[in-house]
Amino acid sequence: MTRGDGLALLAAVAATLATAAAIDRGAALPPVDAARVAAAPPAPCPTAEPVLTGALDAPVPLPAGDEIGLYTDAALRFPACGPGRLRLAARGGRSGDHGAHLVVTVRDRVLWDGEVRERRELALDVPVAGWVTIAFVNDLYRPPVDRNLYLDDVAFVPTPAGP
């Protein structure tokens, strides 16, 4: 076997392994159908109080009527059993160059996506049933800068069913 043949062999093996690695990372997997992402919660579907998830061992119920401080990246989530209106108030803490970034989603739809500094009251239409997430995604702790997000008055009012 000549040196050229050996290199060709190595190239074939490397190409095979690279393809396998790409498949292993999911590169060859077609995107999930958006309609399947965050499908509606299973019936029966009582719209539950939001719970906190993220860098925690277990979900924590959101205290009703109280402000909750997110001191690390985390998300509130709850199942919306149908369309409705989500109300919440948010404010960002000391944030350095940028404010706390809040993302609100249902299924594959983004309902709110932006920075929050001063207190801001939001009223968002939730057009479909599905898991609603309220996420703080850019925590920063670099003393004396400490970027946090504070939420209160989180409430979901379902749209009344038609006659």
Place this chain on the structure above:
Amino acid sequence: MTWRAWLPTFLVLTSVLVGALAWVRGRPVAPVDVEVLAVASPRILVAGEAYHVEAGIEVPAGRFERRFYVCVRGRCVQSGRQRLDGPAEWWGYVGTIEVPEGRHTAGVTVHARTVGPAWRPVARYEWEVVARDAR
């Protein structure tokens, strides 16, 4: 021997490698088995800033392990693996995205496996992000 003479050997070796990989991957998890419940990540962000991606998945009855890859601009980073006893939901941090100015595609790939050595991608979710200048 010429390169052409080695071609059958290349093909056999390639077939053996692909077959071995297919065997190692073991009992597959069907794509419908693991469902992405939600992916929370910004679409409009600041270039050079790091943003967490939070997600929820649901696994069927059985014992699984899960891991995530978050990919941006062709670079994928894996987050830690965890064992799940289904049926169960899992919610939490799946990775971080940080991009330069411009428009990019980000993606989360969920891998799952039953007890054994074989990982298999079971779901993927992609979204567009637009990064603006930090100034």
